[in-house]
Amino acid sequence: MKIAFIGAGNVAYHLAQNFDKNGHTITDIFSRNINHARALCQKLYDAKPTNKLDLSHSLAEVVFICLPDDALIYELKNMIFPPNAIVLHTSGSVGMDVFENTEIEKYGVFYPLQTFSKFVSLDMKFVPICLETSDENTEKIVEKLAFSICENIAFYDSEDRKKLHLAAVFACNFTNHLYAISYEILEKNGLSFELLKPLIQTTTQKALQNNPRNVQTGPAIRNDKKTMNEHLEILSNQPNLALLYEKLSENILFF
Amino acid sequence: MKIAFIGAGNVAYHLAQNFDKNGHTITDIFSRNINHARALCQKLYDAKPTNKLDLSHSLAEVVFICLPDDALIYELKNMIFPPNAIVLHTSGSVGMDVFENTEIEKYGVFYPLQTFSKFVSLDMKFVPICLETSDENTEKIVEKLAFSICENIAFYDSEDRKKLHLAAVFACNFTNHLYAISYEILEKNGLSFELLKPLIQTTTQKALQNNPRNVQTGPAIRNDKKTMNEHLEILSNQPNLALLYEKLSENILFF
Numbered sequence: 001m002k003i004a005f006i007g008a009g010n011v012a013y014h015l016a017q018n019f020d021k022n023g024h025t026i027t028d029i030f031s032r033n034i035n036h037a038r039a040l041c042q043k044l045y046d047a048k049p050t051n052k053l054d055l056s057h058s059l060a061e062v063v064f065i066c067l068p069d070d071a072l073i074y075e076l077k078n079m080i081f082p083p084n085a086i087v088l089h090t091s092g093s094v095g096m097d098v099f100e101n102t103e104i105e106k107y108g109v110f111y112p113l114q115t116f117s118k119f120v121s122l123d124m125k126f127v128p129i130c131l132e133t134s135d136e137n138t139e140k141i142v143e144k145l146a147f148s149i150c151e152n153i154a155f156y157d158s159e160d161r162k163k164l165h166l167a168a169v170f171a172c173n174f175t176n177h178l179y180a181i182s183y184e185i186l187e188k189n190g191l192s193f194e195l196l197k198p199l200i201q202t203t204t205q206k207a208l209q210n211n212p213r214n215v216q217t218g219p220a221i222r223n224d225k226k227t228m229n230e231h232l233e234i235l236s237n238q239p240n241l242a243l244l245y246e247k248l249s250e251n252i253l254f255f
Numbered sequence: 256m257k258i259a260f261i262g263a264g265n266v267a268y269h270l271a272q273n274f275d276k277n278g279h280t281i282t283d284i285f286s287r288n289i290n291h292a293r294a295l296c297q298k299l300y301d302a303k304p305t306n307k308l309d310l311s312h313s314l315a316e317v318v319f320i321c322l323p324d325d326a327l328i329y330e331l332k333n334m335i336f337p338p339n340a341i342v343l344h345t346s347g348s349v350g351m352d353v354f355e356n357t358e359i360e361k362y363g364v365f366y367p368l369q370t371f372s373k374f375v376s377l378d379m380k381f382v383p384i385c386l387e388t389s390d391e392n393t394e395k396i397v398e399k400l401a402f403s404i405c406e407n408i409a410f411y412d413s414e415d416r417k418k419l420h421l422a423a424v425f426a427c428n429f430t431n432h433l434y435a436i437s438y439e440i441l442e443k444n445g446l447s448f449e450l451l452k453p454l455i456q457t458t459t460q461k462a463l464q465n466n467p468r469n470v471q472t473g474p475a476i477r478n479d480k481k482t483m484n485e486h487l488e489i490l491s492n493q494p495n496l497a498l499l500y501e502k503l504s505e506n507i508l509f510f
Contacts (some may be wrong), residue, residue: 069479093474094483114454115472117461128450146390154450164451166486171451172458173439173473174503175430180467180510182329182426189418195383195409196419196426197463199369203427204459208452213437217370218428219348224324226347231421240506247502248429251495253434 001145004060006026006053006079008036010116011090012066013043018124018149019046027060054080062145064110065089073098075165086138092165095158096132108133111161112150115172129153131160181241185234213255220249256400259315261308261334263291265371266345267321268298273379273404275299282315309335317400319365320344328353328395341381341393347420350413351387363388366416370427384408385416436496440469440489468510475504 008031012067015119016026026047037049050096053075055063063085065072072089078091081104082086088110089098099107111130115124129146131153133139139155146153156164179200183193206215219227235242256279260267263286264336271281273491281302286292292304306332310318317338327344336359343365344353354362371377384401386408388394394410401408411419419440434455438448461470474482483504490497 009374059351067441068477069474069482073481093485113450114472115457115461118379120461123494124458126453128453156446160444162485163440163489164446165482166489167437167440167446167448168451168454168467169473169475169486169500170433170440171455172473173475174433176458176462176467176471176473177453177507177510178425178433179462179505180430180471181506182422183467185422187419189415191415191419191422193422195368196423198381198383199423200369200426200430200459200463202377203431204455206370206375206433207431208455212431212438214374216428216431216435218422218424219324220428220432222323222325226328227324227420230348230417231424234384234418234421244502244506245424247499248432251436251499252432253429254495255432 001025002059002061003026004030004055004058004063004085004086005040005066006055006063006075007066007070008032008033009039009066010118012064013040013097013118013123014096014116014124015064015066015090015112015149016047017039017121019145020047022148024145024148026121028055028058030055030113055082055085056080058082058085059202060085062086062088071095073196074200076102086141088142092161092168095162096134097158100133106134106138109158109161110136110142110146118188124149125151127152130156130164132157132161181244218252220252223253256280256317256396257315259285259286259310259313259318259334259337259340260295260321261310261318261330262321263288263295264321264323265373266367267319268295268373269371269377269379270319270345270367271295271302272298272376272401275302277403279400279403283310283313291474298364305462308339310337311335313337313340313341317341317343317396320325324349331357341396343397347385347423350417351389352413354389361389361393362422363393363412364416365397365401368419368423379404380406382407385411387412387416406427435501449464471507473507478508 004027026044028048029037029040030050034051041047041049060082069091086106087104088108092111096109109132112127114127129150133142259282263459281299283303284292284295285305289306296302296304315337325348341361342359343363347366351364364387367382369382388397
């Protein structure tokens with residue numbers, strides 16, 4: 001298929017290259033910053049960079065909007081799409097209803113449940129892709145398109161997708177923040193995060209192979225007040241971390 | 256060396272088997288529940304199970320105390336050790352000073368920075384072991400003993416070990432709890448935790464290959480209030496989770 005991208009960030013970067021590799025043609029890459037669009041086009045067979053939101057002359061049959069949620073909502077009304085194109089956004093938290101009251105007739109959501117970074121190339125084959133579409137005909141086309149790069153696709157409505165996204169925030173964004181806190185505690189004390197890596201890897205494996213609730217360890221689940229108080233003592237001049245420690249520990253005990 | 260274990264839980268289980276495999280002799284396994292001691296002895300070449308805390312007739316040169324922190328502190332005064340044995344505990348959060356004011360002369364801490372589970376066999380080779388000892392002579396013996404099962408050992412005093420343990424609580428225990436929350440959010444809504452596994456794996460890899468602070472993603476770091484409010488709305492009948500969501504998000508933004 002002929003595909004255009006609005007946005008040249010991490011998601012566009014990986015999706016465009018995966019489609020390109022699998023026999024589709026990327027026609028246009030839009031970015032407010034033309035250099036970002038150019039950088040992505042250089043990775044693709046035949047795409048044109050643009051910084052104008054008018055795609056009325058594009059040959060694209062499908063347009064992917066890969067923008068941050070707020071930009072997606074804000075910019076949507078300014079975009080001009082190719083006639084008859086299917087328009088898809090890639091956000092986990094924005095409902096499909098964002099396309100209602102626009103002139104777009106065929107639309108949907110194409111949400112890859114993965115975190116992308118430009119520096120790490122990624123085969124989309126095993127990335128779960130969550131789909132939702134405006135109508136049955138669009139569903140067939142988008143499903144086929146998704147299957148051309150990925151084996152793991154499923155249809156979820158906007159409500160379920162929001163819950164998936166919420167669960168991902170806990171399991172990934174918040175988890176990463178806890179790693180950042182851990183890193184800082186060690187660094188401040190001249191200790192290395194390297195030391196924790198084997199433990200972090202085992203912990204993650206264990207959680208993925210079980211119901212994580214059943215493999216909880218640590219002072220909170222044992223209600224080991226002595227250790228918890230000593231830890232709070234260490235955090236006494238970082239009240240935000242101390243509060244987080246307390247709330248997480250309470251939650252573990254009463255979960 | 257000849258080694259006895261007080262405790263037959265996860266840590267004793269793995270340490271005893273690793274020493275046994277590497278040419279040492281496990282003499283005795285103590286557990287209040289004799290069946291636990293027996294179960295571990297069956298995995299070892301020549302160890303005797305016991306439920307009496309009197310090891311005065313044991314041939315052990317080194318005794319490992321592998322008990323939960325509170326049991327370790329509580330039981331220590333009741334234990335009778337072989338004459339001249341080095342006594343080591345394996346806790347990250349109990350100081351070496353727990354051995355002061357006892358009759359034990361040679362002692363130390365042997366803290367493997369890893370989470371153990373009986374169902375998963377584990378080569379100790381790459382597990383960081385944190386050591387601390389009462390005196391130089393004991394240090395030499397314990398260091399050699401550690402090196403016989405592991406390549407990654409280092410000496411830390413009780414203060415540093417406490418900070419390591421605190422960092423591990425954030426990076427592992429709390430992280431596992433976030434996985435448990437995520438699992439529950441999905442399960443409640445008829446969605447599968449399977450969907451998140453590729454994302455969790457990539458997130459962990461990214462955090463381990465970078466300073467996690469620099470790879471933070473998600474609505475909180477973008478200060479995306481619309482998404483955060485929608486997530487809080489989903490959690491509105493689980494006030495503990497909503498509070499945790501808010502505190503973690505605030506902390507990400509102001510970290």
